Amino acid sequence: MGGDYGPSYTVPAVVQALLHFPELNIQLVGRESDINAELDAQTSILPRSIDRDALLSRLTIHHCDHVIANDAKPSAALRNSRGSSMRETIDLVARGEADAAVSGGNTGALMALSKHGIKMLPGIERPALVSALPTQSGQPVWLLDLGANIDVDSDTLYQFAIMGSALAEQHLAKVPKVALLNIGAEASKGNDTIKSCAMRLEQTPSINYIGFIEGHEILLDKADVIVCDGFAGNICLKTSEGIANLILNKLKQHFFGHPVKKWLARILFASALKELKALNPDQYNGASLLGLRSIVIKSHGSADKTAIINAIGEAVHEVKRQIPQRISDGLETVLLERH
Incomplete structure (x- = not known):
């Protein structure tokens, strides 16, 4: 409903x-x-x-x-x-x-x-909304949190990194590169929460932490998982969706507003237009509420039929990959590393 x-x-x-x-x-x-x-x-x-x-x-x-x-x-x-x-x-x-x-x-x-x-899973205090975004290579990047937690401390960000890494690994079949979203790439940049989380991630061998990443680098294949608080994450997501829709709508106006242009576009730019369709936010619908003992997927309120199918597909994938168990295993590994 x-x-x-x-x-x-x-x-x-x-x-x-x-x-x-x-x-x-x-x-x-x-x-x-x-x-x-x-x-x-x-x-x-x-x-x-x-x-x-x-x-x-x-x-x-x-x-x-x-x-x-x-x-x-x-x-x-x-x-x-x-x-x-x-x-x-x-x-x-x-x-x-x-x-x-x-x-x-x-x-x-x-x-x-x-x-x-x-x-919640043992060791996780708050669930995080995470979703995949398109990148220039076509391989997605996972961004979390997307709005479930506006204010977070370094412990919560650290847990987000563990959960995001576990999820991405099941999609990529490799140890994902994890970054923290910050206002600069230098170690001196950012607030105490970000810096504290960075220090902990640097000391966690099971997490492939690569450092800070800036907003303009989110879609440039620098990282596989990007961690931030829900306030920044939601703004990043909505801005990315707005820009993607702007580009797609401008292209439609230019190429499909006239029969001849439409015909030429389909002949000359078919492959390029197919790739641009991947920018459609509906292709990445289905944000996981990570950290729970079972799987919950949040679909966009404005999602159309295709987008809802993609959200259901994400649920199917996570059930098959047993994502909550993978996150639990990741937490156990981190705890063993601490001792």
Whole structure:
């Protein structure tokens, strides 16, 4: 029920995700009448070659009347969450009836409910929102925190680095390069929180810490994981998305505003235009709420069908890679190094 468009976008995305991931089963939580109306519309247009009954057998609906509002404060959402679709979604994961949760709803409420219902991994104090961003090479860079924690201390940043490294390693199959976002690359730059975290990372052999990185270097393949507080991270993310949309919209206006230009663009710049599509923020939708005992994925509120499918795909990947266990293993390694 979350996001700007609710079932009109989530349900079509779920149908396509079931087609794309044959090993996937999905539980949809929300108003049953709204969900069924969208399901009927989507399954009625499926090709005859697709077994509609077999597809629907992998889908379960949990009816909930109550929906947490996008502007609800986390504390109020937590107190009044009983009977809501978000609460039931988190409870399904907490009870072991689902391997992961995907939500496009209120971020603060999702974090509060997840901490309360699923609990944190031992040694982790706060969950962090992390997502991949495109780089000039095409290999993503993972940025965290993206807004779940506005004010953090050096211990929390240090935990973010461990979690981000564990996540990126499962995508890259190598030890990722970890950097701290700062106002300069020099060791003297930054506040005491950043400097203290840097000293600890330098003394942690299991983390491939490469030092400070500046804002203009985020997408230049300097690092695989970039760590910052949620205030800076959210501004970086939203600015990057805004610039990407600006570039894409300008190109559309230039190349596709006239039939002849459109034809020439497809012939002369087909490969370049294909690469530029990778800048679309929807391709990287699905921020992980790291540090929990189970997997929770936050989808953009404005996500379209393709973006929601990508968020579901991230959940599938993290379940297969057992990301919470990998983070726990990483923490255990760090603790052994300290002793």
